[in-house]
Amino acid sequence: MREYLKFYIDGQWVDPVEPKTSDVINPATEEPAGRISMGTAADVNKAVAAARKAFPSWSQTSKAERLEVLKSIQAEYARRQPELGEAIMEEMGAPSSLANGFHVGLGAGHLQTAIEVLEKFEFEQARGAHVLRYEPIGVCGLITPWNWPMNQTCVKVFPALATGCTMILKPPQLASLSAHILAEILDAAGVPAGVFNLVQGSGSVIGTVLSKHEDVDMISFTGSEPVGVQIQKDAADTVKRVGLELGGKSPWIVLDDDQLATNVASATAGMMGNSGQTCSAGSRLLVPNSRMAEAIEAATAAANGVSVGDPRGNFAMGPVVSKGQYNVIQEYIQKGLDEGAQLIAGGLGRPEGLDKGWYVKPTVFVGTNDMVIAREEIFGPVLVIIGYDDADQAVEIANDSPFGLGGYVTGSDVELARSIARRMRTGAIWINNGFDFHAPFGGYKRSGNGREWGDYGFHEYLEIKSMIGF
Known part of the structure; x- marks a missing residue:
């Protein structure tokens, strides 16, 4: 059985502030497939502080530097795809052909897309009497669901990295084994300390703390409509950006x-x-x-x-x-x-x-x-x-x-x-x-707001600055 009892914070695998664990159940066997630690507000605060500390330097890196990191991630991701597929099969019951195929392939596809978009993305544009500048929004809380673990995680993590943001990933409690492997991939690829952080636990604890945190500039959430509504309410007092990809009846x-x-x-x-x-x-x-x-x-x-x-x-x-x-x-x-x-x-x-x-x-x-x-x-x-x-x-x-x-x-x-x-x-x-x-992906009506995938996915993580008379 897998044991992933540490969090990834500030470039290190660290013990939780308070030891508490939960089993990840294999739905095909009804038996534990793994055990994870359950984080608290104290763990979130440590991760946010690390991301805030890393933001000034990472946000000022060049396109070339960020492309180098993404391509290093790509090589490591390809090497560990079989492990990711195995974890997805165990944590949420996807058939082997699907877990090792489309599930893992979607993550690889979003990574390649982020590289392609970043290579062509213009962060400054001359527009008449002003220059329009796109700048990273800051520290991002990324809250992901269990149904497509790599797709929904990679479509957030890689655009956030590409645009110069730092982040805290809160993977789903039911299916967090593959997210731990992804954190190992990013660590091995040389993502600088504090740029990417992972804290596991329940959404009601970790998600709520991230949504209310004064030093988190944005929340990107994929999941159910009721939880998305609550995140918007929790985030309102700090006027942070909230991107939501919610339910459907397509x-x-x-x-x-x-x-x-x-x-x-x-x-x-x-x-x-x-x-x-x-x-x-x-x-x-x-x-x-x-x-x-x-x-x-x-x-x-x-x-x-x-x-x-x-x-x-x-x-x-x-x-x-x-x-x-x-x-x-x-x-x-x-x-x-x-x-x-x-x-x-x-x-x-x-x-x-x-x-x-x-x-x-x-x-x-x-x-x-x-x-x-x-x-x-x-x-x-x-x-x-x-x-x-x-x-x-x-x-x-x-x-x-x-x-x-x-x-x-x-x-x-x-x-x-x-x-x-x-x-x-x-x-x-x-x-x-x-x-x-x-192609951008996101919802009308109660299916959410904002868009992911492709260049529109980049805009989720960017602020717009007008420099008039530049």
Whole structure:
């Protein structure tokens, strides 16, 4: 079992001020995969002081110096990718192919993107009678979730480093093993002391102290809407910047064409990826009412075809992250049944033959957009199919949500897909499964504010200075 009992503060691995530990549970076995120390306000204060001390020198480094550090991190990250994948598989139950593939690959992709953006980024621009200057905002508190441990951590850490900020990372209590390895990577790569700091523990303690701290200039948080709201309140007294990437109930619109069955099957299987624990998952599948029977057949077959089992085996889907998450998902499935939604795949309980581990059946309902299972984020492998009559109604249903993080449009009529995408009130839309590390990502409405990924991710960590008459 892994034991990560020290924090990384001011370039050193140090003991917590007060010894207190917590187990990280492997959701596939329900047994401890590791043990971490639980930090206190005193640990946060030490980390913030280190970051504040390091900021004057790191903020004045050149692009070339920061590029050298990022490339050193890149080499070390590549060397330790297998260890990261193993840790992710153990801490949150991602199948080996996913943990060692997309999970770890997203972190590497954000690192490469930060290098590419930094190489071209102009920190000073002459604009008429003034010069516009971008400067690092200062000390940043980075609070990350458990569902995509490397993606959500690297999309914050690397832009913050690239722009000259210093930081304190608070990784998720449920899945903090990979973050510890990332800290080792940054240390081995020669990130200067105090620039990056890591303190583990509960969000209610570490996150709250960071959010209220007078010497923290910014909070970047990815997680649930209620916690994001509380962070904004906690940060208000110090008027710090708060970037939030929160929940979603993303619509996936399948157009009426001869590829409908294939596209419905792809959307259904895609929703089940990472056990449905993705903030931008296409959890509302919108299909033409005139093709509903065909869509149901395709979705049923696709969901029933998703193999579920031990992350170390050759399965498409592993467990959800914890007993608590499992119970929440079961409650939502029961709500769907109580609301009268038509269950066409999955349902309550574990899949057959899996008596241990927090495994959920890939579940598909046919329902309406006013049902609880279509309004609230379930964060599990539960899909709701909703019918529409025409493109206008599809857009109306898609936009009828308190969230606006992601959206999908799939179909052979690309112009129609583009037209629909322009009308959807959501921060990111994937047309026919497009992908780009440089595309900004973030939400409308209750899905948050600010943007990550690419050059827009840099702006999260920069202040704007006007020098008039320069």
